[in-house]
Amino acid sequence: MKYTLAPLETTVALLDNPAPRAWMSDYRRRGVNVATAAVTILADSLPRAHLPRVPHRRAAALIEAVRELPEHPLTEDRRFLLQGPDDTQVLAQLDEIPLPAGTPPIAALPWWPSG
Template identity: 60%
Template sequence: MFMDVAAAERLAPAERCLDDCMTLLHAYAQFAIPAQVRTTELVVTNTANKSSVTHGNLIPRWEDNMIHGHTVVWLPTLRHLVDVTAEQFSEIAVLDEGPVIAGDTGAHYKDGAPERIVVKRGNLRLTYTLAPAQTTAVLLDHPVPRAGAASYRRRGVNVASAVVSILVSSLPEERVQLIPHKRVAALVEAVRDLPEHETLKRGSVQPTALSHIRW
């Protein structure tokens, strides 16, 4: 959700699913939370008039350095799917409910992830079908994502830094230990009494204990 707000402030293009997924991959890594980028086919069904539209596909391809497909983040230990750029699709954007964050529904598992996750949002039913992990691996073995590896890591560290900063400013000390992820709780404790500095680029604020890298 933080990334979605930051993207809106930076006027980032809507079709940035792979960039955001790779950034999240590194952000979750800072918290020792396993994460996977997965290619997906998304079917949006209007339950009122029974119409449907399909976005992405299970066999994506690169063309002129652009992906013909859609990607999401799957969190295997938390069993949640994250689609930061769901609102690039007009049917979802009109509801103005932000990124899709959904737990699985006990579906059959394959390659460490459910084959299908169904999400209800307003009068829409969003059906995510995840491609095999090998398909995504082939997608990521392309010059564009390989060239962006350092940038993805830098952004991921900065997102994690910003999240820790938000938790420090919003959670009283006695509630920090209620954070279910030990590394997150430890980072919040580590930076609580440290000063923050504001970078010169885009005015992002980052706790000094995690990163001095600009967005």
């Protein structure tokens, strides 16, 4: 399978429309689920010795972070179980997993609502 992103200008033009904007939260949810699946596959199959070959530091940090995390099977969205305060378990999506200091932030996208 090969996936190619459209140029940023094209993506902005497509998503800067009332119809796609109305579904933005659904697009985001599906996107996080697809990203979680991809990161989980890499965490399960990519040897640690090959991790430095991953060209994006944030992706490499996510792959390493989810290696030992159990996934929570009983939610519609893919989530991981993290150790919370007082030994409680916390459900977290891929973009909510704490990463090491110095990990690049999530890329800012001009059409994406912040927060």
